[in-house]
Amino acid sequence: MSQQTTIRKLAALVNTPVEKLLEQLAEAGMKFSDPDQVVTSTEKVKLLGFLRRTHGKDEKSADAAASPKKITLSRSRKQELTVGGGKTRSTVDVVVRKKVTLSRPAEGAGEGGGGDERAEILRKLEESRQRNLEEQQRLAEADRQRAEEAERAVREAEAAREAERLRAEQEALAAAEPEIDADAPVAHKAGGHGHPKAPPARTEGREAPPRGKARGKGSEDGGNRFAGQMHLSASDRARRTSARGKPKSRRQGDQSRTGAGPHGFSKPTAPVVREVAIGETITVADLAQKLALKGGEVVKALFKMGVMATITQSIDHDTAVLVTEELGHKAMRADAEDAENELLAHVEDVTGEKVARPPVVTIMGHVDHGKTSLLDYIRRTKVATGEAGGITQHIGAYHVETDRGVISFLDTPGHAAFSSMRARGAKLTDIVVLVVAADDGVKPQTIEAIQHAKAAEVPLVVAINKIDKSGADPSRVKTELMGQEVVSEEFGGDTQFIELSAKTGENIDALLDAISLQAEVLELSAVSEGRASGVVIESSLDKGRGPVATVLVQQGTLSKGDYLVCGVQYGRVRALFDETGSQVEAATPSIPVQVLGLSGVPDAGDDFVVVDDERLAKEVAQQRDAKRRESRLVAQAGNRMEDILAQMGSGEGQQTLNLVVKADVQGSVQALRDALTALSTDDIRINVIGGGVGGITESDATLAATSKATIIGFNVRADASARKVIETHGVDLRYFSIIYDVIDQVKQVASGLLGVEIREEIIGIAEVRDVFRSSKFGAVAGCMVVEGSVKRSKPIRVLRDNTVVFEGELESLRRFKENVDEVRNGTECGIGVKEYNDVKPGDQIECFERIEVQRTL
Known part of the structure; x- marks a missing residue:
């Protein structure tokens, strides 16, 4: 601490607020108004004595014996020093930590002695600070010296490499000298790489050697020594200039590029004109790469043309052609099928030995003829109960292991609206099982399924279901199917008819035998090794997992981590799941799996192909998307024109x-x-x-x-x-x-x-906060009603991520321990869902009612 210590510094040193220190100085009889005023040593001693008297510690008191014998002061200082220069410039953090221990003054010393002792303490602190500063300067000087030594070593290494290169060039020139005409100009000898007029290099601020001296040195062994001396002097000047860190002059840089020396190149006699293939759209970066230019030059040319585009933006074909011709190159239209042809060649390269594969069987038929029930009995699961209204609304894909091997099943909807789904299922399959109810006979969707199977040239196996019912008449079904050219084997035809019951399981084994027999006749096979290909059966968008596609592998093996293109979507396989929700590592031919990792939701029925890299997949997907967008725009334009003409022709429209x-x-x-x-x-x-x-x-x-x-x-x-x-x-x-x-x-x-229509009106929504287990009701959901009210007599739906997962009714509705008929908004309640125990926290229970509304146009 120096004699010029201010009140602010003193407060920081003794760890006391500035305001408190000013109050203490005022109480001691010293008036200070500014924290930046200087405090002398005498004023510090006076303040110390006042504080000791205030706290009852007189210098001459016997209590002084109880005070500490020693005082230890610790100080830490951090400072940044910059050493070196240029590329070797660096910043060094210097941290100095100092610890000073002061002893208590000897007993019997008076007040004057105490003042001398404190002055001695201040002096020692000042000396300590000076030593710290000197130590910091010494460390900084050492760091600077080390940086200079490192920079000097780098310059010496560069100079050694340059000298070695010049020595090699001189030896090469000396070896080539006998082949050069002695009467040729010196500059022509030095520039033997297409530059006969390359002038000798000069360095700014330094004169070239006198011509006479150069000739004198070269008189002993001819022009070779003269040419070598010219080359060495120019290179030596370049080396010395680079060693000092100064840039080369323009003439010297031109000489090094135009190439006096064995590593020069020939300057083109005419500009290079490139032919650039441009598609419908192209990014500025890709165009610059094809033109062998920097992206900034293409952007600058676009700016001059009035097109404000960045290097990552796409420009259309006409703009790309104009800027290409502006830059002196030729543009040509790229083949729109380039990526598709590359993909086709990519797929054709996959060859291998074909092995037997499981058959793919599609269950088809009319609504409520027992298709899903038949498949449920085979799979031993209950899927139909989870479908709204008891009818199938999706294509279900499953593979089961039977005593006769693995069989993959596709369950298609039977409703009239799902004709496209049934057509897609018939195209994917090897065998179609046509389910016809024995008590209902042939219906419109039955006839449609037969037509789809014939169009796909797929063999039929007819399963006459519900023979256990009292009104069953299998012979009627066989007779009606003969009218559709489906003839049973017992009537001389080629179609197998199996009479069974999906409810009791009667003759299910006979159906599996018929499927296995038909599969053996077809001799189904596929390449199991190599890149996979197949068809999308169904696709959806999951809130937590993103786009999910259910695919059927037809060739090769689909593995986790593969890159694939699927219609207008592409991506990398992040995970594979089977129909039970279990994660698998790979899928072989005829096995359906769910794929995660696509860029979007593909259309059902799209083909997918595994490729080597993401680039090809992305290019194919983008080209397909562009084609689909163009065709859609054309179709929409046509529709708009037709609408205008129709409105012009009719008065009302x-x-x-x-x-x-x-x-x-x-x-x-x-x-x-x-x-x-x-x-x-x-x-x-x-x-x-x-x-x-x-x-x-x-x-x-x-x-x-x-x-x-x-x-x-x-x-x-x-x-x-x-x-x-x-x-x-x-x-x-x-x-x-x-x-x-x-x-x-x-x-x-x-x-x-006109008439009465039935609408579903949501009357309340309850959010599940927790789930409790009850021996009587199973899973009981502890809920908070967030909208409307929940009524016990109304049907409910369970929503998870805004998607319906169950529809049914309430089994119990309780408020505390009492059964209630209605719970209103903002009230907690306990809800037991009938025949459903998979309620989870975060689900929503939606209470609704069906009401009759008078409909008007």
Whole structure:
């Protein structure tokens, strides 16, 4: 501490607030008004004596014996020093820690002696600070010296390498000298790489050697020594300039590029004109790479043309052609099938030995003829109970292990709206099992399934179901099928007929034997090694897992980590799951699996192919997406023109019902779109303006609001932001879980039939907070009613991530320990769901009622 210590520094040293220190100085009789005023040693001693007297510690008191014998002061100082220069510049952190121990003054010393002792303490502290500063300077000087030594070593190494290179060049010139004409100009000898007029290099600020001296040195052994001396002097000047860290002069740089020396190159006599293949769109970076230019030069040329584009943006074909010609190159249109041809060659390269594979069997037939029940008996699971209305609404893919080997089953919907699903299932399959109820006979969807099987040239196996019922008549079924050219073997045909019961399990083994026999006749085989290929059976958008595609592998082995292109989507396989939800590492031919990792939701029926890298997959997917977008725009333009002509021809014009369709899987979206569009008449046209997979989002609600459309949610729900837009604009939102309810309601409106329609109105939503186990009711959900009210007598649905996972009714509704009939908003309650024990925290229990509403057009 120096004699120029201020009050602020003294407060920091003794760890006391500045205001408190000013008060203590004032009480001691010293008036200070500014914390930056200087405190002398005498004033410090006076303050110390005042404080000791205040606390009852007189210098002459006997209590002084109890005071500490020693005082230890610790100080730490951190400082940054910059050493070196240029590339070797670095910053060094210097931390100095100092610890000083001071002894108590000897007994019997008076007040004057105490003052001398404190002055001695201050002096020692000042000396310590000076020593710390000297130590820091010494460390900084040492670091600077080390940096200079390292920089000097680098310069010496560079100089040694340059000298070695010059020595090698001189030896090469000396070896080539006998072949050079002695009368040729010296500059021509030195520039023997296409530059006969290359001048000798000069360094700015330094004169070239006198011509006479150079000739004198070269007179002994001719022009070789003269040329070598010229070359060495120029290189030596370049080396010395680089060693000092100064840039080369322009003339010297030109000389090094134009190349006096064996490593020079020939300057092109004419500009290089490249032919660049350009597709419909191309990014600025890709165009610059094809032109062998920097991206900034292409961006600059675009700016001059008035196109403001960055290096990562895409430009159209015409703009790319103009900028290419502006830069002096030729543009040509790229073949749109380049990526597809590369993919085709990629697939054809996969060859291998074919081995036997399991058969793929599709279950087809009319609604409620027992297709899913038959498959359930084979799989020993209950799938039909989870479908709304007891009918199948998706394509289910399963593989089971039987005594006769592995068989893969595809269960298709039987409803009329799912014709495209049945057609897709017939194309994927090896054998079609046509299920016909013995008490119902041949129905329209039965005939349609036969037509799909014949169009796909797939053999049929007829399963006559429900023979255990009292009204069963198998002979009637056989007779009706003969009218559809499906003849039983007992009548001289080639189709196997099996009479069975999916309920009791009668003759199920006979059906499996018939399938195995048919598979042996077909001699099914596939390449099991190599890159996989197959077809998308179904796809959906999961909130937690993203796009999920159910695929059927037809060739090769699909493994985790493979890159694949799937329609207009691509990606890398992150995980594979079988139909039970278990994760698998690979899938062989005829095995259906769920794939995670795609860039989007592919369309059902799209082919997928595994490729080597992501680049090819991305290019193919982008080209396919561009083609699909162009065709869609052309089709939409045609529709708009037709609409205008139709409105011009008719006085009133055709009414249009706009719909936005959202469903839980891609197949349902396609089925709803096709079924609703087919309901159009001369008076009203059903126009599906939007649709997709997943919950109803804010963008869907905005689209419906702007186009005055009705939103149809099939097994999905709207999120909070979408509900806000729907309530603000009064958008008509309707939820459905059974497809024929959708078709019936839209058909009634489109046909102009007035009457009473049944709507589902949500009256309350309860959020599950926790789940408790009860011996009487099973899983009991502890809930908080967040909207409306929950009534015991009304049906409910269980929602998970805005998707319906169960529909049923309440088994119990309790408030504390009492059974109640209704629980209102903001109230806690306990809910027991009947025949469903998989309720989880975070689920929503939706209470609704079906009401009759007078419908008007």
